[in-house]
Amino acid sequence: MCAMDPAHGICQAGGHCGCPAGSADVDLTMAGCECTLHPLVTEGTDCGSAIDLGTVFDEAAPAGGTQTASAMGNALDAMGANREVWYHFHATDVGDATCDHFNVHVAFATNPGNAYEFLVLQGACGGSAMCSDCTGATCENFADFRFATDAQSGMTGQCPCTTGADPAVNTCSDDSGDYFVRVRRHAGLPITCAQYSLTVTNGMP
Ligand SMILES: [Ca+2]
Ligand SMILES: [Ca+2]
Ligand SMILES: [Ca+2]
Numbered sequence: 001m002c003a004m005d006p007a008h009g010i011c012q013a014g015g016h017c018g019c020p021a022g023s024a025d026v027d028l029t030m031a032g033c034e035c036t037l038h039p040l041v042t043e044g045t046d047c048g049s050a051i052d053l054g055t056v057f058d059e060a061a062p063a064g065g066t067q068t069a070s071a072m073g074n075a076l077d078a079m080g081a082n083r084e085v086w087y088h089f090h091a092t093d094v095g096d097a098t099c100d101h102f103n104v105h106v107a108f109a110t111n112p113g114n115a116y117e118f119l120v121l122q123g124a125c126g127g128s129a130m131c132s133d134c135t136g137a138t139c140e141n142f143a144d145f146r147f148a149t150d151a152q153s154g155m156t157g158q159c160p161c162t163t164g165a166d167p168a169v170n171t172c173s174d175d176s177g178d179y180f181v182r183v184r185r186h187a188g189l190p191i192t193c194a195q196y197s198l199t200v201t202n203g204m205p
Helices: none
Strands: 051-057 068-073 085-092 103-110 116-122 128-134 139-142 177-185 196-202
Touching (some): 068 085
Antiparallel strands (some): 103 139, 116 128
């Protein structure tokens, strides 16, 4: 009966149609609320309430630290409609004397039908966007690839780097910082329950 009702779902207490909290009817053809909402619809709804993925270090040290973080979800609201999900992580640049491996990657490990996209803001909500609409591609923020950090030609990033005063080598500066990631479904695509898997790494090639 609820299949014909605009609210779909299943028959709820009181005789109206809908889905129990935390679930949705997204196929709109088969009876029942087949989709579990991830993350909870109250979590990560905007940048200011981003879900914390913790700290990722660019080296294996210190003990207990991790170089990876991940999250899964289907970016659906309580009505089973597309929504934004925001995540936060802190990338730590462990101090270096000769070579910095700071290297932040954000990527989808799983992206069903390439339906999901993400945006990465660096520094703060409202910070500069490292990339937008990344799908299968990887967002990267290298500190060890070749780029000019001053007017001198031939300078590299921070590998090699120095803590001294060698004018031919860049200083081993602290690149630690906060990152905010917005995940959502491409506009206009059909809603499905299939989940993305987002992976963050630091210091890995
Ligand atoms: Ca259904
Ligand atoms: Ca480092
Ligand atoms: Ca550095």
